[in-house]
Structures are given as structure tokens and as C-alpha cells.
Amino acid sequence: MMGMMSWEVGAAEQGWRKGPWTPEEDKLLNEYVNLHGEGRWSSVARSAGLNRSGKSCRLRWVNYLRPGLKRGQITPQEEGIIIELHALWGNKWSTIARYLPGRTDNEIKNYWRTHFKKREKSSHKQEKRKAQLLKLKQQQENMSRVSSHADTDKLLKVTDQENPENQQNITVTMHPSTSTVEDHYSPIMYHHDNNIIASNWSSDQYCVVDEGLWGGLWNLDDHPQNDHVDTYHINKITTTQTQATGFTFGGDSNNFYNAGGHIF
DNA sequence: AAATCCTACAACCGCTTCTAG
């Protein structure tokens, strides 16, 4: 275990230790930050007697040592929030993490990748079938988009109660993504209160999320353990008259639709 | 029993954004 690992060679060149943190390093960092507080990460390293870069120290603290972090499995409820917010904002992991107290952006990102990443190991036969289906779906998608004559598939009213003047309308538009093949993620199945709100579109199916979903899961009322963490409330959701019948997601290896959003 | 494959996730890297001076 204590051999000359490759990362040790690289670390020697750079002057910083790299790779997994040891319990001793954790202890040093923990004690130092508890005593002096967060921030000034580059000086933390040396002051705490750690041969680590500030970046590495910050990451370790934020993702692992920081108090208030939840350990263990993502709950179905958390999963639902992740799915919804990812649909809203895409890979805005840190933004999503703010709505999941005790969870880190890294954790959420990893969770999404490992659980919803599109299975790439499907057979050629399946791929061809998907390609055919996709064409159909795209036609349907285009038609429905035209008929709704608006980018505004959803209009949400999001209120930050700490700063009521920051009330925002968020319009979610569906658009062809420019992401790489690796970014094709899809939930397999999601239930909330016995309602299936997202179903297997990682294989051949579209997912149409019902309107009712938004009222349900968006009733967030977070109580972060750390008082410096902002508390967000999403307390009212409104929809426009002109909106389409709901969210439509699609996916495939060449083209897919991702949910993005803009705030105005 | 060994080799290989697979999965999960911690940690790194490069880039962008923020902030203090």
C-alpha cells in the first residue's frame, strides 16, 4: 500500500501531496478549520501543517469534512428534487445542491451520472430502433413546439424569501443540447406519492411529466444545518395560459432535448 | 482461484467568476 504511486511522483514535482486523504490529514484540516474558520485556503494548507494545495484542502472540507453533511443514500425525495432541478437547470450542480441541504454538488453530480447516465452498452439493433423512433419524436416535438408558438413550456415563480425582491419568473425552454454524447442522461423511473412522474426514457420512450408534479415536489422548505447557508423557499408556482401540455424530454445518442432555463 | 469487468465516488484539472485592493 505504501509504494511509490504514480500520483506521488506528480505530487513531488509540484510540491503538494495528492490523492486520497489520510485520517491524519483529515484531522489536521478539521482542527485547523474549526479553530480558524473557512476561507484563505491557500494559507490553511501550510498553517495546518498539511502538504496540500489550498484547492485540495477546500475540496476536502467542502465535500467531506464540513459539518452538516448528510451521509448515506440519497432518499427518493432527494432523488426527485435532483431530477426536477436538473430538468430545469441542466448540469448546474452547485445550484441544485443548494436545494438539497447536506448534499454536495459533487455528490449530486456523481449520483446523477451513476444512476441516470444513459446506458451506452445497448446493442446496435437497439440503436437503430432508437434512431428511427427519434426521428418520429423530433417531428412530433417540432410540431408541438410550433403549435404552442412559444418557448415558454413552463413558467415558474420562484421566491427567495430572504430577499423577496428577488422574486423571479423562470421560463424553462426545451432546446437541442450541444452537449457531448457522454452527457445523455435519463432517469429510468421516478415515483412520487404513487404517481409515476418520469418513466424510462433511457431506452425508447419519451417522458412526459404531468403538470401536477410541479405543485407537489416544489413545496420545498429547507432547514440547512449551517446557519450561513441560505434558505430557499419555492412557494408558488404559476403556469401560463400559453404553455404546452407539459414537459417533454427526449434522448438519443445523436440528438436529444435537454431542459435549460433562463431567468428574467 | 485468478483474471477481467463494472460501479461508485473521491479527487483532480482547467476554466470561470468573484472580490479585495
Place this chain on the structure above:
DNA sequence: CCTAGAAGCGGTTGTAGGATT
């Protein structure tokens, strides 16, 4: 304003350990 350094972000990689062949 401008700029440099710090902090933050998201994509990606490395690897431990479990599953499969």
C-alpha cells in the same frame, strides 16, 4: 475602473472493491 489571487464550478479521471467470467 483594473488586476491578481482566491474561490467556485463542472467535466473528467483514478481507483477501490464488488461482481462476473
